[in-house]
Amino acid sequence: MSETGPGPLLIIGGHEDKEGDRVILRELAGHIAGGKLVLATVASHAPEGYFDAYERAFQDLGVGDLVELYVHERGDTFDGMADVFADAAGVFFTGGDQLRISSQIAGTPIEQAVRDLHARGGIVAGTSAGAAVMSDTMLVKGTSRVSHRIGDLHMAPGLGLMSHAIIDQHFAERGRIGRLLGAVAQNPRVLGVGVDEDTAILVTGDSFRVIGSGAVTVVDGLGVTHSNIAEARPERTLSIHDVRLHALAAGDCYDFERRRPFGPNED
Numbered sequence: 325m326s327e328t329g330p331g332p333l334l335i336i337g338g339h340e341d342k343e344g345d346r347v348i349l350r351e352l353a354g355h356i357a358g359g360k361l362v363l364a365t366v367a368s369h370a371p372e373g374y375f376d377a378y379e380r381a382f383q384d385l386g387v388g389d390l391v392e393l394y395v396h397e398r399g400d401t402f403d404g405m406a407d408v409f410a411d412a413a414g415v416f417f418t419g420g421d422q423l424r425i426s427s428q429i430a431g432t433p434i435e436q437a438v439r440d441l442h443a444r445g446g447i448v449a450g451t452s453a454g455a456a457v458m459s460d461t462m463l464v465k466g467t468s469r470v471s472h473r474i475g476d477l478h479m480a481p482g483l484g485l486m487s488h489a490i491i492d493q494h495f496a497e498r499g500r501i502g503r504l505l506g507a508v509a510q511n512p513r514v515l516g517v518g519v520d521e522d523t524a525i526l527v528t529g530d531s532f533r534v535i536g537s538g539a540v541t542v543v544d545g546l547g548v549t550h551s552n553i554a555e556a557r558p559e560r561t562l563s564i565h566d567v568r569l570h571a572l573a574a575g576d577c578y579d580f581e582r583r584r585p586f587g588p589n590e591d
Contacts, residue, residue, distance in 0.1 A: 354386070405434060417455075418450075456493055466506065476506070522537045533588070541571055
């Protein structure tokens, strides 16, 4: 754990390998370095089985204590639940419903404990719903595998641990390029980052590195010259011109400040 600044974010597209090489979970375990990892199953309406599956997946990867955190009711978070973070090296938000994470912990001692952990150098990881909730504004609902209709997209405030981008997950597998374009059309200043399954980005400072077996798609709308997002009827198909798109594979990196990808051996 770093003592010099905020820790990394590990943002996973879902369905990360838990039985083979476990590249992504191994990366997370490396940052824990034998310390305690809080497994936050808050996103699930039925969390049974999550902890057992991850306990098996992490058992020989060098994680010290693996402790589950689940919130049945928001009011429970004010009764000392956040104490579990006091000596934790990281937290891992599992999948489910991202609205359940934000509605149950935003503005509570648990959210503050997550922020404090991150500020003191701990790693904050999330998969699927746990990935979507990382950004200031999170994607909640939108059609997949079809051209984007302007009224189909629903977004909500996330935890705001990442201000550079909006995250989408299960990206290639569920054909979500249309809805990510819709999200970027609403705010071209913010990058759209689509993460495939068994794939992750490790965010450190103002850049990220891709890990895993799939790809990461970056949609940059800063140079957009036309969009009908604010003018057309909700049932109309999205029109957006001059979007810049990058497809990144394992080892590729991206610089948020320069808004450009770079290779692992480049500065």
